[in-house]
Amino acid sequence: MPEEEGLKQKNIQEMNEKMLSSIRPPTGKWVFLAVVLGAITGWAAYAWWVQLSTGLVVAGINRPVMWGFYIINFVFWVGLSHSGTMVSGILRLSKANWRRPILRAAEAMTVFAISVAAMFPLIHIGRTWKAYYLIPLPNSMGLWPNFRSPLLWDLTAINTYILGSSLFLFLGMLPDLAVVRDRSVGIKKKIYTVLAMGWRGTDREWSLYGKASTIMAALIVPVAVSVHSIVSWDFAMTLVPGWHSTIFAPYFVSGAMFSGVAAVITLMVILRKAFHLEHHLREEHFDNMGKLLLVISLVWSYLYFAEVLTIWYGHKPIEWEVFIFTADRYSFLLGLMVLGNAFITIPALCFRRVRRSVTVMLFISILVNVCMFTERFLIIVPPLSHRNVPFMWGNYSPSWVELSITAGALAGFALMYTMFAKFFPIVSLTDVREGLEMKKKLKIGRSTVNARIEGE
């Protein structure tokens, strides 16, 4: 019996070691990756500096297309951020046992994606040093933000989401930080000791922690829904043809979840490969995420169809004009969006073999996000190009500054994520181990059953 227990303890030690492998000292490959990502981010910072010193004239945005790549990126990154916390919250509330290995990756994605998203309105306004006008501060000019504007709702919602999702991520990491603390030495130990806050894993701490996790999950889901609804209202509250639609909020929320779930799948594949987590991120996890992606793809397709059907049936001249213009001028992008988001994804994900293939899932998840970026472009640019007054019709193509900043956003996100994975456990150690404990076998009568807790 003691030998058996010793073996069990050794297994747990090995598991800790394996799951914390990401926080080992950096390898040459890691440093190279960080330098490349840092260089791309640095180039984007230079492009932004050029814009700051020269003015918005260096960007492709013009009259009438005053919202371009910056706002497309903003909507796209808010969308990506959406699913991390929301999926995590929903899976926690529904006690889906398979959630455990993917929670941390999803929650971290939210925090970094929303941070990247929050940069874009600051870049878009051009005179970034005037951004404090958005904050309710007494000033000599008697200016005060106008809360009737959806842009102010956005500012409030995004700040709520950044703070909320950061706290949600921290809450999930608290027991794991204690594990890292116990394995660290020197300055690292001091830092993790402060971060772990003196967590010992007492029965009292676990009891309160469980209740707090449930409450936080219940609070963060409606916040996530509100954030992307409010982003949609930035558009829908205007009278721009193609934007002024009641369906925009649910359509945006479904789109955000769609791209967010796809991004979680992409990250799962990368983390699995990079940190050799094949044992924890198994085919069944990709299968379940594939089912989730399939359902959201169906919802997105349904809402898109409802929107197009309403425009087509009503045939209001200006709305129809915008639609025809989009279909004519941007036919390739429109086709790509519909194919990638619906006609390829839905049939493919119906097959179990596809959902269980890590390579195919990586391809589908990247395809979905390319198509969702395209969808953001099609939502923003064509309606502005072709508004009510024909003598103000125009075109838009992004400049090198906008393209550089877009590339820098992706690299910056990847860099933040890479750094996070180097300093914090990227797989929720406690959650995974709890799941394994619950899979222990219990002998009842003549059968042996899993010792799962009720609801799991």
Add this chain to the structure above:
Amino acid sequence: MEVLGLFRNIETAAEGVNNLLGENIPEDTVTSLSSVPIPKGTVIKRDHSAWFQWVTLAGGVIGAAAGFLLAAGTAMLYPLYTGDKPIISMFPVGIITYEFAMLFAIIGTIAGMLFQMRLPCFSKKAYDPEITTGMIGISVICDTEQERDKISGILDRSGAVRIRTDEEVK
């Protein structure tokens, strides 16, 4: 003073707790330490009622009031007359109120939870890093050295693989 006994598994830890209770050690001085949550009642039967959800609620109410005052107060202080529309527009005010209510409720949840957990706590307490490798700790609070020795003896007889005190940690 605090004594910590380290056990290899839940069964021996539960046996240790039974032995402590059998020797009239009050249950409210006994705590289990583990790296994963243990189902309630398997080692410690005491129920930990949470009150921090009231802090969540209070945070939500305060946040709602703050959001309402910010949005409606702004409209009152800097009125923008638009046709015959009211100065305080209820939908925008409602949205800001909602966002602030949720933000303060979230902050209240974390603050309340940490407060009830009595964290952060950086004073040295009886602890062993082996707990993170799957061992179960049984910690007992006591007042005198005689009690400490008695508890150490019980834990030792119950199969604890190691016994530590907060004095050692310090």
